[in-house]
Structure formats: structure tokens, C-alpha cells
Amino acid sequence: MATFGARYRAALDQRGPLCGGIDPHASLLAAWGLPDDASGLERFALTAVEALAPRLAVVKPQSAFFERFGSRGVAVLEQVIATAREAGALVLLDVKRGDIGSTVQAYADAYLDPASPLRADAITASPFLGFGSLQPLLGTAAKFDGGVFVLAQTSNPEGPQVQQARTEAGRTVAGDILDRIAAVNAGESPLGSVGAVVGATVESTGENFAAVNGPLLAPGIGTQGGTAADLRTVFGEALRNVLPSSSREILRAGPSVQALRDAADRTLESVRAILTQS
Numbered sequence: 001m002a003t004f005g006a007r008y009r010a011a012l013d014q015r016g017p018l019c020g021g022i023d024p025h026a027s028l029l030a031a032w033g034l035p036d037d038a039s040g041l042e043r044f045a046l047t048a049v050e051a052l053a054p055r056l057a058v059v060k061p062q063s064a065f066f067e068r069f070g071s072r073g074v075a076v077l078e079q080v081i082a083t084a085r086e087a088g089a090l091v092l093l094d095v096k097r098g099d100i101g102s103t104v105q106a107y108a109d110a111y112l113d114p115a116s117p118l119r120a121d122a123i124t125a126s127p128f129l130g131f132g133s134l135q136p137l138l139g140t141a142a143k144f145d146g147g148v149f150v151l152a153q154t155s156n157p158e159g160p161q162v163q164q165a166r167t168e169a170g171r172t173v174a175g176d177i178l179d180r181i182a183a184v185n186a187g188e189s190p191l192g193s194v195g196a197v198v199g200a201t202v203e204s205t206g207e208n209f210a211a212v213n214g215p216l217l218a219p220g221i222g223t224q225g226g227t228a229a230d231l232r233t234v235f236g237e238a239l240r241n242v243l244p245s246s247s248r249e250i251l252r253a254g255p256s257v258q259a260l261r262d263a264a265d266r267t268l269e270s271v272r273a274i275l276t277q278s
């Protein structure tokens, strides 16, 4: 298999730059007329996969919305991952894992080892126990051609309290994380396999995102207020590597498969117009 960085580049080039988040909120299940139980979850998630996975580059199921239904919910998540991959989308499992190194290896085994039923193409990870603690995850990803998206500057308003704090060297924590991702990705072509998560809502940062030489996930498009135009302000020269992500704004269009597709197409066209101008 090609590296995750190469598969990401090809997926964006072929299908366009959009990640569809599969976030089965209780309020969305209700809006779709579905029960708030594992059967409703299954209908919701598989409808979203049917609509989005054959056309979008990446789909991103959010694990907690499945875990809240226990083992039946996790079984649905396994089905979502497998079905979406069969339909040709890359699956980015949003689990935001981070732990001491020895335990991080167990998370790597759970989500990135082909032997696991929850194996995805990539996962989200939190570096706030120290970037080095993620090493087992990065090593396992490299071994199995998977990807890891490391939180750097998140879309929520509370993020700057930690992420804009300064290291002893005077760098912001977010900037330091970007530097460390860039060091892992150095020399990789067409892109490294370690991504950064930078919210579409963070405004101008002064960072050189092109130097990351890796995937750039930009959640926050739509419901959180992030717009296509914001992407230019945030990412500057690195727009070609950016994957905007939107969950609720697209999912609200359901339960009609066609309406979900139309909503995804509208979002894709709005971000494509900006991202391909560079």
C-alpha cells in the first residue's frame, strides 16, 4: 500500500478537498426521526456513509457518538469504517487519543493495526502529554501506511489557553507541535503521513503551514462559524494540503441520501473555489 501521505494527496486530487464528519448527535437522530438507540445510530451512520463515502476524499466518524451505545455502538463503528473504506473514502477516526507511551502503543494497535476490527486509515491524536509520547502511534502508523493527525491549534475557544502558551524557547505550544510534525515529515514526498489539526476558526497565526509538509485538517467549517474564506487567512501558501471538515452542517440535510449529497457538494464547491486559487 502507498503511504498515508500519498493516499491523502491522491484522494484530495481525485475527489476534492472535503472531509465529511459522521457525528451522530442525539439531536440529529431526533431530527432524522430515528430512535436514540443503537438501531437509530446504525441507520443514521450507514445512511451518512452511503451518501458521503462514494464521493468525498475522507470521512471522519467521531468515536464517542458510537461508544455511548456500548458494544452495539462500537459494532456499528466497525461497520462504518469497513463500508466507507470499501466505497473508496479514506477513514479518519476521530478519537483524539493521547497517553503515556506504553499505553499509546495499545491505542495504535486498536486503531492502526490491520489485525484490528477498528482499523482506520488515520486517527486524531492529542500531543498534550508531550509530543514524544505519541511516538508508538507514529511508528505503528508508518509500519502500516496509516496516518496520525496531531492536534495543534484546535477550533474551540478554550484552545489558546494551552496552545498559545509559550515554551521555554519562546515558541507557542501550537508552533512547537507544528515544528515537531514538520521534523517527522521532512523529506517525504508527495507529503508526510503525520497531519496537523488546525481549526478553520483560528484566524491568522503567522505560522508557515507549508513547512509541515503534511496533511492539514481544518475542522470548524459550517456550524462553528468557519468559512471557506477563512481558510485562506489561516493557511496562506499551504492551501493545497488543507482538508476542510464539516459535520453537522452537512448532516442536518438528512435523512435523504440525495439531500446529504447535495449539501456535501455545496460545501465542497465553496471550499474548492478558495483552495484551488493558490
Ligand SMILES: O=C(O)c1cc(=O)[nH]c(=O)n1[C@@H]1O[C@H](COP(=O)(O)O)[C@@H](O)[C@H]1O
Residues within 6 Å of the ligand: 021, 023, 062, 094, 096, 124, 153, 154, 155, 156, 197, 198, 199, 219, 220, 221, 222, 223, 224, 245, 246, 247, 248, 249
Ligand atoms: O479533531 C477534530 O476532528 C476536531 C478538532 C478541532 O479542533 N475541532 C473540531 O471541531 N474537531 C471535530 O470536528 C467535528 C466538528 O463538527 P461540526 O462542528 O459539527 O462541523 C467534531 O467531531 C469535533 O470533535
